[in-house]
Amino acid sequence: MIEILSSSALATVQDQGREGYLRYGVGTAGAMDRLALAVGNLLLGNPDDAAGIEIPMFPFRVRFLADMAFAITGADCPARLNERALLPWWTVQAKEGDVLTIGVPTSGTRCYLTLAGGVDVPVVLGSRSTQLRGQFGGYDGRQLQKGDVLKAVGEGARTMPRDAPRAAGFGTVPPEFTVPAPSALPGATADETAVRVLPAAEYECYCPESLEAFWREGWKVTPQSDRYGYRLAGPTLRAMHAVEKRSHGIVPGVIQVPHNGQPIIQLRDAQPSGGYPKIGTVIEADLWRLAQARIGTKIRFVQTTYPEAVAALEELAGYLARVRNLVELFRSSRH
Known part of the structure; x- marks a missing residue:
């Protein structure tokens, strides 16, 4: 106890x-x-x-x-x-x-x-x-x-x-x-967290300059962030036309863009549905990196593909398998 x-x-x-x-x-x-x-x-x-x-x-x-x-x-x-x-x-x-x-x-x-x-x-x-x-x-x-x-x-x-x-x-x-980290980005600093992101359903609805900024800029984790989600501050993301969505299912890692153009990354305590457009999704294999990002530091989004996201999960599984094997080896040496 x-x-x-x-x-x-x-x-x-x-x-x-x-x-x-x-x-x-x-x-x-x-x-x-x-x-x-x-x-x-x-x-x-x-x-x-x-x-x-x-x-x-x-x-x-x-x-x-x-x-x-x-x-x-x-x-x-x-x-x-x-x-x-x-x-x-x-x-x-x-x-x-x-x-x-x-x-x-x-x-x-x-x-x-x-x-x-x-x-x-x-x-x-x-x-x-x-x-x-x-x-x-x-x-x-x-x-x-x-x-x-x-x-x-x-x-x-x-x-x-x-x-x-x-x-x-x-x-x-x-x-x-x-565990291999996402590739370093130009202009990134040591205290920035890089996470890999897949474009999501409404990605193509955003202006080209906003999409360029989404990948180029570092996004500050604001004090309004918690287990429900990270509210980010950076360039305003603008859609080419109004995007109105009915409430639909979302999962941890989804990056939504509310009307103010400042993205929110949904996390473990997020509601299971929402109506804001989705510009991207942080891959599951990088959610642990995201979880350790501090308030006031910046997050960088690295564009990835589905096969690369699956490979990243396999890398995590390999790391856990090595830890498990190490523990079992230590146990056997104690007998």
Whole structure:
């Protein structure tokens, strides 16, 4: 068990998301950086659908109320267990009474705390993810608050499984160092996030100069951005004629253009339908990069193709397979 010590941390319980319910008006929710959560679960030997804690505000502090193994993945955050500095993307064994402090990230914006066994909250519509808009799932359908106590699932609730990696030093290389990034763009700076985009249904409705600007310019992530969507600021995107659409289905990654011409990227807590025209869609393989883009930084769109998008997903699957193999190799070496 762990006790939340931070107030107004905006942290939520999330897993890989609630699939198959968009047709009923229920959004996907789930971790913004699903890759980071997946790696945390792999390192601990958890099921792929285990839930963890998504943390977007820092510092974040928890107290362990029992011996428990955990891992921290996602944004590059300085972390301490009591006074001991911790490595990122690493497994650690905590003792009852230990306090974990996760500091402000040096890069990225969201980190994930995973517990051996996974966070134990009720499964609602096939997922443990928090759906903030509908106020269900996760921990009472809300953000975590100071004083909340969370349990872990099953035997992993008290200690690391015998065949799982030990705290003596086991982890993995973060994906940004091993998964190929989109090609650098002219004029891009180090703090800009490049994501690959497929043109969407209304792409051809926009003026040529707007389309050129869409690919050329960096788009600033505004303070109005959150888990529902990133509201971007940049050149005004103008359609060649008025585009009026009936409300239709949308998914995370869709880039819509409202009447003010400033695009919005729909994310994990977005509504499952909308009527704004769609100019593009961030490919699924780059949503984890998008999730780590900071407020005030810029996003660059890189045009891609469907075969390239499929290949990018295969690259992510290859990375996860290597992590899984590494964990299994470590386990076998402990016997």
